[in-house]
Amino acid sequence: MVGKILALGIVVLCLAVFPFVVENRFYVSLINQMLIYGLLAMSLDVLLGYTGLLSFMHNAYLGTGAYMVGLFLLHVAPSSLWITLLVGVMGTIILALPVGWVQVRTGGLAFALLTLAFGMMFFTVAWKWYTVTGGDDGLMGVPHPDISLFGWVLGSTGDPVAIYLLTLVVVLLCFLLTWRIVNSPFGAILEAIRENEDRASFVGINVRRFKLMGWLLACGLAGVSGGLFILWRGYIGPTTMSAFAGAGVLMMVLLGGMGSLWGPFVGAGIFILMQDYISTMTEHWELFVGMVVILLVLFMPRGFAGIGDRLARLGRERQ
Amino acid sequence: MTIILETERLYRRFGGVLATNDVNIRFGEKRLKSIIGPNGAGKTTLVNVITGRLPASSGRILFRDKDITNRPAHSLIRLGICRTFQITSVFLGLTAFENIRISRQSRKGGSLRIFSSRDSLMQVSEDAWKILEDLELVDQASTLARNLAHGDQRLLEVGMALAGEPELLFLDEPTAGMSPAETEHIAQMIKKLSEEISVVLIEHDMDVVMSISDEITVLHQGRIIAEGPPAAIRGDEKVKEAYLGHE
């Protein structure tokens, strides 16, 4: 336990110092992106790794968060940061509630297909509702509010370093919060549901209700990632909400390892690096993603976290 | 004898088949009742309907005079109606201890605690340890359920049902796949249990049934054809016919 806290501390420290050590803003932005998608992937892991529910288009909730924050900044309050983020998260949870209510009546295959159906619905709305969402073009020219705390202005979200640090803090808080929740008695219930939904009912668990709660948690976190996304990029378009992008998030969780909260961050990091290198080299990124997903499922279903586990176990056995 | 649960004209239809046919059965306090009958008699279906796994086609189920027909399964645990399954159903990816602990937590409460650790539910953990001790599974506490021996898995499942603090415990073929020694052990355990709670056994092992039951109900093609203490059932002509007729 102490080891884990130490490791986390070191990682956070390195990340915090990073933008002051590395001068190239491109890399700062890249890590920023990794943190955002790491958060999204972690939220999918809460759903998939902890509750056992597969979602093909969890990115839809990053999208709703981003669009709502964007629209709020564009049309309502271009300079308020915290309220806007709150709006984005609450709005996402409110949208996710009826969807979740319908979805938790099912599990397994039907649940996954439903996430596809609803995800495609959201995507179609984002794509076609031109007047509100900007359609194909998306939301552009989103203002960059200042980061201010108790009257002190700490920076502008337009500044890559400032938004990076904001993202780091918010993601860290979300990570700690989620860690606490999945290791709580509530988290134990989610695990039981993942292991054996049927049995869970028969030990007295109201499976639907708890699935819904897990769902709202996962979507809320995704909404946070959406808010951070649009603050970072200043833009959101329907492509981010597509089925292919959804597969990407799934791949991040798979790569990093389901059921470990830090794994998805590793997965997001690797995925984004790959995407950066490979999609510039070739337009056959789709083919590559497909191949990697298949190889992962066949040979590394527990992702890097699984390898980490195996190494740890080997280490212990050697003693 | 106080009646804990009874069914009134219970029916369960599957397409054209009446798996449960006008069943009126009563379960009393601190008794061991066995439900027997040839394959396909509808024993498991009856238990499935009573425990909320399947909806009744018609009829009523009364728990201490309260109508509980078609209530969802998870709410019945609260009332004290728990069960095990024919095919062992436990949380394979969790340790033996956690299997019992989560079952206990679900019954006792604390599931909405999102900001504290699991260990903070101290009473729950203590109760779980006690159950493990009673089942002599303490050595396997940190073993994953999927790595337990078959007999231990079945014991674990009983433990999970007991964690629900049942007043009425249904055990569906608990001795299936067990060695004679294990069977004897679990039969004794079940007998002891019935001194404190009402136990209902679905069983094929006639030795066990005859030796530990207080009363036996015989089902055949969905309806009750005989009820009574083991001695009476042993000699019952209708029962013999039902079994022999299926060979």
Add this chain to the structure above:
Amino acid sequence: MSTAVDILFNSLVLGGVFLIVAIGLNIIYGLSRVMNLAHGSLYALGAYASVTLMSFGANFFVALIIAPFMVAFIGLVLERTIIAPVRKRSIVYTLILTYGLMFLLDGLIRYVWGNEPKFVKLPLFLQDTLPILGTHYPVYRLATLVIIAATMAGLMLFLGKTRTGITLRAASTIPEMVACLGINMKLVHIGAFVLGCGMAGIAGVVAGPLYSVDPTMGHEMLISSFVVIVIGGLGSLRGAVFAALLIGLVQTLAEFFITDLAMVIVYMLMAVILAFMPRGLLGEGRFE
């Protein structure tokens, strides 16, 4: 009036294509418990295979025979290499796997054939129109109906009258019993997947000349075929026929009245049915 007849026939044709694809999906799921999310891509491969065959000089009918076997063969390879190892694991992994396979195959199609739509040249006699019920209806589309009907008849005969077929049907309802009888479940799984892919291939070849052959055809067909099996109920033949015709009608009408909302409505219908009527509209399916 002629428009109504056109719409009617177009619905039948589209519905027929959906039916073949949906039945292929059903066969694979019913017999090997694998929800093949790559099914749309295999359908697309059928179309592209026929395009390539015809570019080498084969005529349409030759392509119609050969291409499905090619897709079936690909199915065989896929089943043995990547599907079989994952089937025993939880359904989550098989879903993710076939989802990845979908992207792999779609990416492969783009890689091999490029992004531009391809056109299928039909033999002259199929390019004509026939006067029917007050309208001039394309002969090819009528031929499609015949091909689809023939495929369904062939499938019914195979499943109903041949020993292999009957074994496969038994395997879908009581897999444990079939295994007990000494029938090799491995062969059943392979057979199901190959048969399902073959069906997708046939549908692809048939659909080629009807709609455009482009890299997105797989995605679109996948979504539609899911809607069909959800509405018709997984595992129900009557349901599949009913749902396929229904969705064929809905999509044809939507195209005719040019509405963007059509797809959203279709998705919503699928969601509602999946959540509240998991056995499909006719109540004969079995979604778990």
